[in-house]
Amino acid sequence: PLDASFLHVEDSSSHMHVACVMVFAGPPPAYEELLQHLGSRLHLVPRYRKRLALVPLGQGRPRWVDDQDFDLRFHVRRTALPAPGTETELQVLAGRVFSQPLRRDRPLWEIWLVEGLGKGRFALLSKTHHALVDGVSGLDILSVLFAPEEESSVDGERWQAQPAPSGAQLLRESLLERATVPAEGVRAARAVLRGPRRLAGEALAKLRGASAFAFAGLSPAPITPFNEDLVGPDRRFAWVRMSLSDVKAIKNSLGGTVNDVVLTMVNGALRRYLLRRGADLEGMTLKALVPVSVRAPDERGALGNKVSGMIAPLPVSCADPVASLQTIAGAMDQVKSSGQAIGAQALTELSGFAPANLISQAGRVAFRQRFINLVVTNIPGPQQPLTMAGREMLDIFPMVPLGSNLALGVAIVSYNGTLNFGLVGDFKVMHDLEDLVGDLSDAAAELAGAAGIAAEHPAVASSSAPPRSRGVEPWAGYDALTVAQIDKRLRGAGPALLGRVEAYEKQNGQRKGILRSIGRELARR
Template sequence: MANPDRLTALDSTFLHLEDHSTAHMHVASVMVFEGVAPTLDELVEHVLGRLHLVPRYRQRLAHVPLGQGRPVWTDDPHFNPYYHIRHSALPKPADDTALKQLAGRLFSQRLDRSKPLWEIWLVQAMAGERFALVAKTHHALVDGISGVDITTVLFDTAREPVATPAPHSQWSAKPLPGPAKLLGEALIERSTVPAEMLRGGRALLRAPRRALGQIKDGLRNIGATTLAGINAPAPPSPFNVEIGPHRRYTFLDADLASLKAIKNSLGGTLNDAVLATVCLSLGRYLRKHGHNTDGLVLKAMVPVSVRTKSQRGALGNQVAAMWAPLPVGVENPADCLRTIASAMEDLKKSGQAVGAQVLTNLAGFAPPTILSQAARLQARQPFFNLVVTNVPGPQFPLYLLGRRLEVLYPVVPLAQRQALGIAVMSYDGHLGFGLLGDYDALPDLEEIALDLKWAISALSRTAGVRPAARRPAHKAARGSSNGTRAAKRSAAGS
């Protein structure tokens, strides 16, 4: 029987992508709140009061000796919440620009694998009587889509915090498994794999290309077009260069109702409208920098959740992928959106996401050395130009210790030769765009954010959509607001 604490093949791949590279495989978010910030002690106490709801956050990786199995999660006997929850202050004027710069520095730092793979940074005393949280979690621990469920255990749906049921017993770390136990369990699990999978594994070792062809033959029902889309290399672009360890980060707040009105007018889904926004902005950016976009179609890897309702709230990655075409040479906003919408509809019918999931599941039978080699192959020959992830979030206000969450900007990690990643998340009428870029390859990352803003305006004009009247994302909290008074009382009483 498989060990439920053992990493999946996909989770292990995220670790391998970091090995011998400058990639940092953590997902993250920047969350801006109204009101006076809680103290560090208040935040730590709040997190500890709910940490039993996500027990994996007290666990660290244990590696199987001799590389004979994927790592397992084990309790960290030295768990210290103050290592994972830290605080920082921004230099004056403590505005969004300073927050972006701090976030870029934090996202440049790899998580320590000897400890639980997450951090939360409390950013106090921002301009406009605001504060922020910058959260990082390794991709091997939680995927960016299911992460919505995990993140919200810290939030309430009303200003007054809801009492959380206490754990059945006080937490204490289970004894760490020794090397012999780790190795024995891994070998036993391997012995239970069906014989045909073992034969496939041996064939993969002897002749990787021939074995891959056999797998393709066995998956013909998925569709030749699907597999071709998965395996075809991405076209060359300035976004696919060698990257270093340092990152830049910027964000953009858009109106969710406007994007919905655009897709209602021009056709397609909300995700299609988001992809069209990205496509138009990248095309404009490339042309401004002297690149020929005629006939150029970039490939975006779009994560798709395959998590069932029964798996909601479970940790670990349950995602597949779709390879979405971005026709950056199409300058007409309506044509761009309709082209993407038609292509995405065809991809859904082709079962590409299912095909990617099947290939990922098959990887679960491959030895860790093969997974490592596959990760390095992707680093040398990228099969997509960038990741664009669009995560649906709650459409109602969330609160942290009585302070309202104003906006949330997500982060998707950069793999090798991936200098740009764009993550999008909807929340309470907002659509937050988070752009992560390599520090040296994209010194003008902010320009792409401005091009995104232009693209939304261009689509709005084409669709006849007027800018929606809505509250500003980063309004200064008024002293008369209940939330600010509650926050001040909380801070004063600490």
């Protein structure tokens, strides 16, 4: 059911693919060599040769069928960076590639070979639809694709697509499946009679968890610059490198978990960013959806989604990083004990009994929400180096998809001793995403300092772009004022001052509250 929901909520602006940038040491492989390398391993991920088949009249969830016209060259593409080939050019390219939706009539994945990256490196850009993989599954699949030669095969050359079922056959199978749901209920009832106490306890735990998850979303999330507008189709992408050992040292010094420390760093970065945008942070607590994998150890490497979620509070009103960490750690302990993740999984499982067209409408309603401000996902990756055709992967930077009113997302992945943050933003709303990259580095350094940790590998912001010039403030101290304070100052202001403020805001924050105040004052004249 959850796999299908990612298809139903996707539209021309909300693209539901997960993605990543992988940076490798050494010269890039020849395009034909890359095709051979990937083609010899596709038998390990059969769904990478399957496309979607829609059930007529929306009477069932889409099915995976073999792509009769499968062409590896369509999915594996080659490009190069313009000079000087820095990571800034790579970020721009990644933002553009990640802005394009995947074709529904083809297997839902792409890999781009990127040449011309400086310092003797090259990159791969990977895009895979969320209906195909969740974050953990996606990393497992990357491990498979980078499998050693002894796991390769020539099966790809002999693979033959199975005939796709007709529309009538798909409809018939879907209706038959729906007719068997009551039988599933009978089997469940028999199981209850065999083990009533055990199943009743499981049901009660799921009910409590579902209630906790629903209750956590009852109060609306505060309005922020990255929630005011609907996202467009275009993206910006950037990243920050950190050391996993440094993050663990902070955890050991101040308490909490690695995930608590990561959330505290994100909290500190968002606080800096919102203050610079003129937000009034008094008493403000943001809500972050934190996806949680419920994939069993024996399911690692399997495709599909085994993911649930918890709502984590981010106290951006708190200026003390240690106090913020304590608040987040305590809140996350309560969230975990409440069973939110189990409850969220139970709620998504309910959609398995609904027709596809009903799931589609429900998914779109749920996605257009004001219950969370952003998604922050932390994915454990392999802690040994991966190689592809003898070339070691140095870094991986993940990307989480954006929702219709969620213009900012943060994805974190640990790999071979590193902890790398991928930041994705709507191209227009998050026009200053590179500033948030610097904020995250500063927040990490502040938390490490508070823990008394001399970071072995300080956080490194990816952008080498020059700082954006904000221009001259309309009056001294303007940037330190809140929207409410500026609104008060603008009451009765003359056209010259209103013009200066309007020009400054359009160059920088574009805060709607201030622009509305200017419009109000101009309308009075």
